[in-house]
Amino acid sequence: MRRALEIREAPIVVFTFMVGIFFSLMSSSFYQMDNVELILSQITTNGIVAIGMTMVILLGGIDLSVGSVLALVATSVGLFISQGLLPWQAALLGIGIGVLCGIFNGYFIAVMNIPDIIVTLATMFIFRGLAVGISGGTWMTNFPAAFQFFGQGTVLGISFPLLMVIFFAVLFALALRYTPFGRRVYAIGGNKSAAKLAGMSIAKTKFMVYVYSGILASVSAIIFASKVGSVQASTAGNNLSFEVMAAVLIGGGSIFGGVGTIVGTMFGVLLMGMIKNGLVIAKISPFWVDATIGFLIILAIVINTLQRIRQSKKREGDLV
Secondary structure (H helix, E strand, O other): OHHHHOOOOHHHHHHHHHHHHHHHHHOOOOOOHHHHHHHHHHOHHHHHHHHHHHHHHHOOOOOOOHHHHHHHHHHHHHHHHHOOOOHHHHHHHHHHHHHHHHHHHHHHHHHOOOOHHHHHHHHHHHHHHHHHHHHOOOOEOOOOHHHHHHHHOEEOOEEHHHHHHHHHHHHHHHHHHHOHHHHHHHHHHHOHHHHHHOOOOHHHHHHHHHHHHHHHHHHHHHHHHHHHOOEOOOOOOOOHHHHHHHHHHHOOOOOOOOOOOHHHHHHHHHHHHHHHHHHHHOOOOOHHHHHHHHHHHHHHHHHHHHHHHHHHHHHHHHHO
């Protein structure tokens, strides 16, 4: 039991379990299969983007542009389809746009060494502006039936979007744990100076992380457009950046960098989805959702700060 509690994800797992019990006591329909499927369906978009945000935060960075990338890619895919491209062709071009967005962010952050908050704040407006501009401010609608598979299809009875979340979560969890890329991400986020002295390529690692973030945001955009069936460039993904950052922090990630896991983030996304769904089922005003999530963010940052102070004191004690 003691070893289990020492696992970093243990608090978020326990808290998620407790929240589930709380809402199940408030409403017997909370754990009904239809509602469970609804929760899992609602968290897929955030879940995929949160994987990229986890790597960004592990570096001690921030990406405010993911919501705008989603809007730009979703709008572009809608335009491609309206011009007669097949759904899979439009989807591939959309992912290509996500890659370009990631390259744009990565170049100015990693190569030009401009602070990430400034770059991604600027690109948040640039990408959103491009999305509104190419759409003319109109809704993207009337997607063909074949396009619906990306957001509503199933494979062996399992939701395709959920399979995508599982696939990318496992892929990047393994990459962070077992590859040189993952070790560089943790090392740079934990101690940038030491990583540089060890000969690690900080610029290359940062660049690739932002490219991956762009790719994941574009995949999420395709699923979003397919699931919703319409896209409004000016509003799509408006709060996405803050929601996925909240999921990473709630899931045990540290705003200081170097600490966090994909598993913890997935539980953070699930917890937020459960809270949103549970408040609706319990007939509590949805206006309390933002307040609840904000409180959880503050709580997560306080816990991270206390853990950081405790670890620093422990290291100082070991040196003495």
